[in-house]
Amino acid sequence: MGRLLYELGRVDEKTRKANERASERIGKSSFSWAWGLDGTLEERERGITMDIALQTLETPHRQITVLDAPGHRDFIPNMISGASQADCALLVVDSTTGEFESGFQRGGQTREHLLLVRSLGVTQVVVAVNKLDQVEWSRDRYEAICTELRPFLVQSGFVPSKTSFVPVAAMQGVNLTNHSEQAGAFLREWYSGPTLVDLLDKLDPPIRDISAPLRIPISNVFKRQSSGAAVSGRLCGGVVQVGETLRVLPGDETAIVKSIEINEAFVSWAASGSNVTLNLTNIDPVNIGIGSVLCPITDLVPLATSFTARIIVFDIQIPITAGASMELFHHSRDVPVTTAKLISIFDRGTGKLIKASPRVLTKGASAEVQITLRNLQVSGVSQVARGIPVEPFSINKDMGRILIRRGGETIAAGTSGPRLTRR
Numbered sequence: 001m002g003r004l005l006y007e008l009g010r011v012d013e014k015t016r017k018a019n020e021r022a023s024e025r026i027g028k029s030s031f032s033w034a035w036g037l038d039g040t041l042e043e044r045e046r047g048i049t050m051d052i053a054l055q056t057l058e059t060p061h062r063q064i065t066v067l068d069a070p071g072h073r074d075f076i077p078n079m080i081s082g083a084s085q086a087d088c089a090l091l092v093v094d095s096t097t098g099e100f101e102s103g104f105q106r107g108g109q110t111r112e113h114l115l116l117v118r119s120l121g122v123t124q125v126v127v128a129v130n131k132l133d134q135v136e137w138s139r140d141r142y143e144a145i146c147t148e149l150r151p152f153l154v155q156s157g158f159v160p161s162k163t164s165f166v167p168v169a170a171m172q173g174v175n176l177t178n179h180s181e182q183a184g185a186f187l188r189e190w191y192s193g194p195t196l197v198d199l200l201d202k203l204d205p206p207i208r209d210i211s212a213p214l215r216i217p218i219s220n221v222f223k224r225q226s227s228g229a230a231v232s233g234r235l236c237g238g239v240v241q242v243g244e245t246l247r248v249l250p251g252d253e254t255a256i257v258k259s260i261e262i263n264e265a266f267v268s269w270a271a272s273g274s275n276v277t278l279n280l281t282n283i284d285p286v287n288i289g290i291g292s293v294l295c296p297i298t299d300l301v302p303l304a305t306s307f308t309a310r311i312i313v314f315d316i317q318i319p320i321t322a323g324a325s326m327e328l329f330h331h332s333r334d335v336p337v338t339t340a341k342l343i344s345i346f347d348r349g350t351g352k353l354i355k356a357s358p359r360v361l362t363k364g365a366s367a368e369v370q371i372t373l374r375n376l377q378v379s380g381v382s383q384v385a386r387g388i389p390v391e392p393f394s395i396n397k398d399m400g401r402i403l404i405r406r407g408g409e410t411i412a413a414g415t416s417g418p419r420l421t422r423r
């Protein structure tokens with residue numbers, strides 16, 4: 001991503017040189033491009049992305065917001081927070097011998113990331129097969145990787161016409177923006193297809209529902225020097241305007257939108273799909289949390305402590321049982337839950353009931369379940385779970401997608417059903 005931003009003129013020469021020198025000083029020169037996005041000291045020292053880095057870039061016909069997500073399994077919750085704001089995925093796979101294989105084996109991150117983005121509503125994916133310089137620009141290796149990935153993409157729910165592949169060597173900038181670089185001579189011997197930017201430029205623009213009620217799930221909260229708070233997130237539905245009063249849910253607070261920023265520029269309004277930073281007044285930042293949702297005071301998002309959901313069970317070894325404890329991920333929020341009731345198993349294709357009240361759910365099952373928030377134990381005292389802002393999928397797709405994890409592994413994904421209840 002760092003090299004691509006540079007090729008597109010989004011990183012200036014001075015910053016590039018500074019990153020090159022500073023990364024060399026701590027013996028991490030191979031990560032100097034990544035420093036364009038990995039800004040924290042810990043990310044730079046460890047050479048990995050930990051949090052979402054937001055950048056923008058322009059191709060001839062598209063304005064793209066890039067949410068650079070961590071690839072390491074320890075930071076999957078941050079990856080989920082980023083992926084839940086995404087319309088399209090750019091999957092970068094390492095073509096080096098052994099590296100592609102370890103990402104693609106059972107439990108590997110290539111598999112998990114593809115399943116997660118698809119479950120969160122992403123339908124288009126560009127696969128960049130990277131580091132071809134490390135495999136002697138081998139066409140056979142490139143094609144073998146594409147051949148392995150294609151059936152998995154289909155299995156994960158991606159349609160072949162919305163999936164594309166491109167060979168690259170990102171460090172040298174080969175096949176990112178043009179065909180003319182010297183280092184790309186070996187690739188040009190067998191490849192004359194589109195560059196990465198050509199493919200990004202052809203992504204279908206998403207359809208935005210600006211007539212839907214405003215919902216802004218918050219992915220970050222900052223305290224400002226001046227009064228009030230700043231929050232960032234992506235609008236999933238509706239329009240927000242400067243001066244508007246918004247409700248913060250869960251909670252009883254309201255806030256006034258003092259200003260709106262998109263890509264560091266102030267605007268007077270923003271519509272569904274935009275990533276915004278809102279400066280809010282009339283509110284104490286302690287009353288806003290990551291995962292809170294902003295909505296109009298006249299059209300509140302419902303809060304639920306229990307709801308039905310339709311889920312697909314991933315490739316798990318230990319079945320899901322009624323009453324089992326797990327973690328629910330919804331936008332940037334994760335909460336402890338139980339699968340309080342296993343209602344039914346049904347056929348994904350036809351929707352026909354296969355089994356009512358099953359005892360367990362095993363890999364590949366499509367099921368309807370009742371999910372209930374667990375009460376938390378804080379210093380030995382049980383705290384009753386507050387409802388979370390979740391909407392039936394049939395009403396707002398972006399507000400109705402959930403992921404379920406257990407022991408650091410994503411075990412199911414799904415959509416919330418029409419029955420929401422609150423204690």
Ligand SMILES: Nc1nc2c(ncn2[C@@H]2O[C@H](COP(=O)(O)OP(=O)(O)OP(=O)(O)O)[C@@H](O)[C@H]2O)c(=O)[nH]1
Pocket residue numbers: 001030031034047048049050069070071072092130131132133134168169170171172
């Ligand atoms: N030889 C070679 N090395 C590359 C290429 N692209 C990236 N690398 C190296 O691969 C390593 C990882 O690069 P990153 O950009 O940090 O990879 P990432 O996928 O963003 O990793 P996370 O931050 O953990 O998500 C760095 O040492 C890069 O220099 C390439 O085309 N060729």
